[in-house]
Amino acid sequence: MEPIRGVGATAIGVAGIRAKESERSDRLYDDPYARVFVEAARKGYLAPAAPPGSAESWAMIEGLTDRFYERRTVEVRLVDDRTHAAVESGCRQVVALGAGLDTRVFRMRTPADLTWFELDLPEVFAFKDAMLQRLSPVTGCQRRTVPVDLRCDWVGPLIDSGFQPAVPTAWIEEGFIVYLPHESAISLAATITELSAPGSHFDTSQIQVDENQPLYRELKQLAFGDQEQSLGGLGPSARKWLDDHGWHTDFRFWDDLVRPLDRPAARTDSPTSGIIYSTRT
Numbered sequence: 060m061e062p063i064r065g066v067g068a069t070a071i072g073v074a075g076i077r078a079k080e081s082e083r084s085d086r087l088y089d090d091p092y093a094r095v096f097v098e099a100a101r102k103g104y105l106a107p108a109a110p111p112g113s114a115e116s117w118a119m120i121e122g123l124t125d126r127f128y129e130r131r132t133v134e135v136r137l138v139d140d141r142t143h144a145a146v147e148s149g150c151r152q153v154v155a156l157g158a159g160l161d162t163r164v165f166r167m168r169t170p171a172d173l174t175w176f177e178l179d180l181p182e183v184f185a186f187k188d189a190m191l192q193r194l195s196p197v198t199g200c201q202r203r204t205v206p207v208d209l210r211c212d213w214v215g216p217l218i219d220s221g222f223q224p225a226v227p228t229a230w231i232e233e234g235f236i237v238y239l240p241h242e243s244a245i246s247l248a249a250t251i252t253e254l255s256a257p258g259s260h261f262d263t264s265q266i267q268v269d270e271n272q273p274l275y276r277e278l279k280q281l282a283f284g285d286q287e288q289s290l291g292g293l294g295p296s297a298r299k300w301l302d303d304h305g306w307h308t309d310f311r312f313w314d315d316l317v318r319p320l321d322r323p324a325a326r327t328d329s330p331t332s333g334i335i336y337s338t339r340t
Contacts, residue, residue: 062103067183070159071100075124080132087136092162133325145229145260152228157235165196173200181206227258237292244293259339306337
């Protein structure tokens with residue numbers, strides 16, 4: 060099976076993080092599908108007929124998985140908790156932006172009247188859904204995939220898939236937005252705002268990304284190759300932008316969120332890192 064490449068390859072790394080966490084006795088969550096995705100991708104990257112450079116790309120994926128693990132696995136749990144809370148509060152639509160190989164729709168208990176939309180590149184779903192057909196997981200709600208490039212028009216395909224702007228929605232943004240230039244990230248947030256009924260939830264991380272650090276240089280190399288592409292996101296003014304555009308926000312410091320989970324290695328000791336929890340007013 061042809062594995063995911065380019066920016067979609069970052070989804071394999073996150074699946075590797077979920078697989079590693081699921082194998083711990085003190086795991087924060089359990090994703091029984093993650094290891095299957097990772098092993099299938101590994102075979103594709105290391106196959107004798109794989110394109111030149113595939114083995115090096117796989118080594119990069121494994122290295123980044125290990126180096127991002129401590130923080131990223133905690134973030135998975137925090138997104139789990141917040142999504143569950145949003146659904147319990149009355150959201151009857153979930154939209155996972157840049158869904159990658161996420162399997163929350165299968166591993167979380169969901170009400171039957173919930174519709175769960177996953178948006179990502181067509182090649183991501185080609186890989187993911189082929190694997191899911193083998194695994195035959197069961198979900199308690201309706202799952203709908205929307206193969207789109209979120210840098211282009213994605214609203215039309217989402218509406219055509221049955222999305223209803225008048226219904227409160229839980230938007231899952233699990234790190235995807237950092238791969239967008241700042242202007243594109245703001246445009247994405249503006250579109251989400253237009254599509255969000257009162258009571259909708261949209262949460263996003265506030266982190267400092269130093270593109271000159273080797274870790275982020277490697278991440279860019281994996282995602283974009285030799286293309287000139289900056290890591291951006293909403294930037295340090297994200298909370299003000301959301302407050303000014305009809306969201307009620309609550310900023311939680313990262314280390315305060317990590318402390319109850321007993322994962323000291325995930326702490327950053329940063330006075331600015333955290334998550335902005337937003338509810339549409």
